[in-house]
Amino acid sequence: MKAAILHVLIAFSFCISVATSGIFSSVLVDLTYDHYAERKVEHLPGFLAMPFNSLVNLGYIFMGIYWLFRRAGNQDHEKSAYVKDVFALMAIAYAPVQWARLATLRRVPAVLDQWFTLPIFAWVPVWCHFIERGWRPRYAVAVELLSLSSYALALVHDRGFEVALGCHVAFAVTKGVRVQRRHGDSLSLRYFFLAVLSCGGFVALKLLDHPLARYRAFQHLTGHFWSKVCDILQFHYSFCFLTHLTRLAQGRKE
Template identity: 70%
Template sequence: MKSALLHVLVPFCVCVVLANTGLFNSVLVDMSYDHYAEKTVDYLPCYLAMPFNSLVNLGYIFMGIYWLLQRMNGNRDTRADYVKDMFALMAIAYAPVQWVRLATLLRAPAVLDQWFTLPIFAWVLVWCDFIEHGWRTRYALTVELCSILSYGLSLVHDQGFEVALGCHVAFAVIKGVGVNRNHGDCHSRRYLGLAVLSCSGFVLLKLLDHTLARYQPFQHLTGHFWSKVCDVLQFHYSFCFLTHFTSIAPKRTE
């Protein structure tokens, strides 16, 4: 786990430093509570001013720790735990970034909230490739570097991030479908379906945040809150899908 922690922290810190320069001053990000349908609570501290949208970030941490503690005992490749731990640590690191964004409404955490989403989706491609071909360092580095650099699209167009994210989601789904088609069973198909469904809920509920707030059930636990719940579930079912294949990989190759 030590190597995975180092390999998450180094790019994390580099991105944090870059986000706090003037490099991304032209990027279109939301820095107002008006962007969210949940009402702020004035008597709470800033880190809980929007309590439900803030506390839901604990879900990423709990889910990440759960999967971090799971061991890939069925796989003889020592890289199996490394690949899983990287994904789990990404989930854990993502939570405080979103929380700080809500607490401060500053540009840097808003940029990081967008930016870190991309390599997280890209790691699905790396893990799928590991399942089919074993660990390939050059492939992993290339995919993650291209993913991080793709945030540069946000500098050339207001919707550049959305384009980059859409491509990442599409590539992750296509890669997952390919792995399932080649090696899948009823369990993997269920996990894949639930992961895609959760991803769809994440996108749609976030987009409909203010629209849904017109209705009583969504005025406290808003669309944005439920989109984050879907995002945590998306992580979880992606773990279920990918660890399922990783654990049976030796049986396919014997």
């Protein structure tokens, strides 16, 4: 776990230092409460100005801690634990970034909220590669560096981040399908389906935040709130899928 903590801290510290340098000052990000359908509560402090969209970030922390202390595999436990712990720590670290974005409406946390999403998605193919071929540090570093670099697309076009994110999602799903075919069973297929379904809900509900707010059921617990719930479930079922496949693949090697 110590190695995972160190490596996640190094990567996230690098992103923070780059983001604060002003390199991404031209990136299109939303910096007003009008971007969200949930209404701001004036008498609450800034970190709870939109209470539901703020407090839902605790879900990432609880989910991350839950998986941080669960085993990932049978043999070669050290590497299995490392791959799992990095993913769990990414989820935990992502929560305060999202919360800071809502609390401050400043550019740096808004940029980091987008940027951190990419290496998190990229870790799924890294884990899939580990299941198939064992731990390959060069592959992991190459994928993560390419992922971090892809955020530069946001400098080229206003929708550059969405393009990069779409490529990451497609890469993760493709690797998931491949590892499921080679090592999966009916239970892992179920987890994979639920992870992809949660991913779809995350994207759709976020895009439909304002249209859904016309309906009473989505005026307090808005589409953006439920998209974050789906994102947490996406994390959870990805953990279920990948840890189960890790055990299956390692069991066949014994």
